[in-house]
Amino acid sequence: MSALNQSLDQCRQCAALFRLGRDVEAALAMVDVFEQAQQHLSAAAADVQQAWAQILMHMLDCQERQDWLGLADFMEYELAELLESARR
Template identity: 40%
Template structure:
């Protein structure tokens, strides 16, 4: 499974209410994404990760899923 699909799958798990399990997988996925994208894109990733962490702190699981499936996937698509 590629990084793009992993982001989409994790977003779907957040939307289905599997918050604890999904929150455990989030750091692993972020680390994988960082190794996938060029260093020049790390600032963009940092912005997305900060937004996702803010959503997580506020219990906004749908917002977190939106960032994962929207912005992060778009960034991954842009570097292909």
């Protein structure tokens, strides 16, 4: 399994933990997900990096509001899609 596929799986698993209400466990896993995403996206085009910064800002805002379902949505859909676009 490639590193990017592994990151996508971790992203979706973390989102599932948030959906299940396991926010403490998910928040710990989220740190690793964000670090890996940053590594994958650091060499991407400027527009992709800008999108990453916006998504990250939205996710951190969700975390601050304790909007776990919103955070899960951003991780499972927006971040996963952005990581997929970095593959191309």
